Amino acid sequence: MERASIETITPDFADRFKKSVVIEDVVLEDGYLVFSGGRLWDTCSRSAVLHHKFNLLREYCKSSYIAWLFALGRGVHNAMQEMFSDDAIGDWLCDICNEFQPELFIRKPFYCAFCGSNRLVYREHRFLNTLLGISGHPDQILEFDNRYVIEYKSISKKGFNELEGRPLENAEKQIQTYIDLTDLKEGYIVYINKGDLELLSRSMKWFKVVRDEVEILRQHNIIALYRAGIDSFPDNVPSRTCVNPKSKRAKNCSARDLCWSESWK
Ligand code: SF4
Ligand SMILES: [Zn+2]
Secondary structure, eight states, rough: OOOOOOOOOOOOOOHHHHOOOOOOHHHHHTTTEEEETTTTGOOOOOHHHHHHHOOOOOOOOOOOHHHHHHHHHHHHHHHHHTTGGGGEEEEEETTTTTTTTTSEEOOOOOOOOOTOOOOEEEEOEEEEEEEEEEEEEOOOEEEEESEEEEEEEEOOHEEEEOOSSSSSHHEEEEEEHHHHHTTTTTEEEEEEEETTTTGGGEEEEEEEEEEOOHHHHHHHHHHHHHHHHTTTTTHHHHOOOSSSSHHHHTTTTTTTHHHHHHOOO
16 A cells, blocks of 8 residues: 655745834824834834824734734743733733723732632733823833833844843833833843743843933933824924935835825925
């Protein structure tokens, strides 16, 4: 009898995984600007305003490559939140009856107030700054000797090995936003090596970050620019940060055509 042969299927993954531009931007929710994403402070203010006004947001899952990265990032992030849930303060969702616990921003309850199960899952608490009109969900608030804002970042093995002494600049800026929103003094940026997902201490690097008032003030000024541009559109749209529409940054910007045509003026 002839044995069935096993054929190896090798589709061209390069095509399927083609990179597309990741647009992480500031979104508007109940009138609040929601601050999230590691590239937050890289955003051109003009682009942020045009994205809001023309609803150009959330185009980041264009390719399977981006979808893959996001899924991996989310998985790592959820695993970390679970790992530290006994020291965490936040909102708690019951995995059995799917109800949020009535009291928000607390340490993990022993049992669900509705069904009595002990399967409570950490959910990020939403912080608001009503004066600035911004909101954000830090990854976790942990309470050891003190309270800390925590930002989890999954990173490639190469990037992980190259991290020395301090975290990446974008992450530092982002955690300052959360330190400000939560009114805390310190936080940690935790890098997790995607090339070593055993989640042991060797697969993580923790960097302590202390509150930086100068950076926080700088951010408040940028937020004021966003708000002015959005609230009084099209009168106060921030000026261009690209020299011309063919620059690398402009080519990757989904507001480029609107930016340079100024058809909305
Ligand atoms: S093309 Fe450049 S200047 Fe214009 S919105 Fe985009 S990033 Fe900003
Ligand atoms: Zn329950």
